[in-house]
Amino acid sequence: MTVAEDTAVSLAGHRVTAARRAVLEAMRATPGPFTVEDLCAALPGVGRATVFRTVKLLQEHDVLCRVVLEDGGVRYQLSTGGHHHHLVCSRCGGVQEFADPALDLLIQQNARAAAFALDGHSLELYGRCAACG
Amino acid sequence: MTVAEDTAVSLAGHRVTAARRAVLEAMRATPGPFTVEDLCAALPGVGRATVFRTVKLLQEHDVLCRVVLEDGGVRYQLSTGGHHHHLVCSRCGGVQEFADPALDLLIQQNARAAAFALDGHSLELYGRCAACG
DNA sequence: TTTCCTGCAAATGCTTTGCACGATA
DNA sequence: TATCGTGCAAAGCATTTGCAGGAAA
Numbered sequence: 001m002t003v004a005e006d007t008a009v010s011l012a013g014h015r016v017t018a019a020r021r022a023v024l025e026a027m028r029a030t031p032g033p034f035t036v037e038d039l040c041a042a043l044p045g046v047g048r049a050t051v052f053r054t055v056k057l058l059q060e061h062d063v064l065c066r067v068v069l070e071d072g073g074v075r076y077q078l079s080t081g082g083h084h085h086h087l088v089c090s091r092c093g094g095v096q097e098f099a100d101p102a103l104d105l106l107i108q109q110n111a112r113a114a115a116f117a118l119d120g121h122s123l124e125l126y127g128r129c130a131a132c133g
Numbered sequence: 134m135t136v137a138e139d140t141a142v143s144l145a146g147h148r149v150t151a152a153r154r155a156v157l158e159a160m161r162a163t164p165g166p167f168t169v170e171d172l173c174a175a176l177p178g179v180g181r182a183t184v185f186r187t188v189k190l191l192q193e194h195d196v197l198c199r200v201v202l203e204d205g206g207v208r209y210q211l212s213t214g215g216h217h218h219h220l221v222c223s224r225c226g227g228v229q230e231f232a233d234p235a236l237d238l239l240i241q242q243n244a245r246a247a248a249f250a251l252d253g254h255s256l257e258l259y260g261r262c263a264a265c266g
Numbered sequence: 267t268t269t270c271c272t273g274c275a276a277a278t279g280c281t282t283t284g285c286a287c288g289a290t291a
Numbered sequence: 292t293a294t295c296g297t298g299c300a301a302a303g304c305a306t307t308t309g310c311a312g313g314a315a316a
Binding site: 072085091107110114115124125128 | 167199201205212218220222223229231233235236238240241243244246247248249250251252253254255257258259260261262263266
Binding site: 014015017018019022046047048049050053 | 269270271272273274275
């Protein structure tokens with residue numbers, strides 16, 4: 001699948017423009033999680049505002065997921081799809097995704113116990129990845 | 134326990150000043166989670182910078198916990214102590230705390246399965262509280 | 267051809283910093 | 292008295308918005 005093709009899929013109803021394709025390619029070219037600043041630096045021809053607007057658009061379409069660091073900093077990462085959580089390495093800054101139905105179930109049970117109507121949740125684990133030990 | 138007393142306890146090694154006492158009292162007087170803006174509005178005699186500095190100080194001493202909203206907004210809340218998670222109501226903005234050892238255990242198991250050395254984690258549940266149904 | 271998107275620049279809003287004065291231990 | 296903390300104002304950043312020109316459908 002080409003970039004143009006899945007961009008069209010992800011952004012159905014929105015125009016496929018050069019700027020959007022460029023932003024998406026820059027995201028793909030970045031190994032780990034990135035900041036808006038990273039994207040801007042890699043895309044000298046694309047305006048800062050456009051990068052922000054594209055990031056917001058992709059988030060709304062679940063193409064991009066927001067990763068909140070321990071210190072409150074924000075990073076983004078192309079979503080591998082579906083519901084998942086993050087393992088954020090405090091040394092190399094890398095982010096792994098993981099999913100665990102049992103965990104989600106337990107979260108739902110806690111919400112129910114508190115008479116809370118759950119819409120969604122966010123779980124971030126902080127520590128050192130295998131490589132950083 | 135008076136404000137002065139537990140301020141002294143929480144901030145051991147730091148001076149107990151009128152501004153810090155005032156900030157802490159304003160926090161106690163606020164029912165739900167608050168923003169720095171809320172505190173400043175309630176404390177016309179205390180400088181904005183001091184409120185920010187005090188909030189940071191209290192966070193470092195685990196007196197105050199940061200609550201990240203679904204849209205990325207930040208609120209603060211006096212910690213009831215110990216490890217816990219948050220139930221954030223998207224209607225009234227209220228935040229309940231809860232803790233579940235089984236959940237923490239499952240989180241640790243997931244980290245171990247990913248060969249990840251866990252330092253800490255953050256879990257926020259979003260939805261409607263019992264009152265907002 | 268109509269509507270949507272873009273770059274630029276200015277505006278915002280939140281948070282931090284520099285500094286001289288005042289308070290605390 | 293020696294530090295540490297404070298208020299004020301200015302600086303810093305990250306993000307958003309207004310707008311006129313240009314591109315996509």
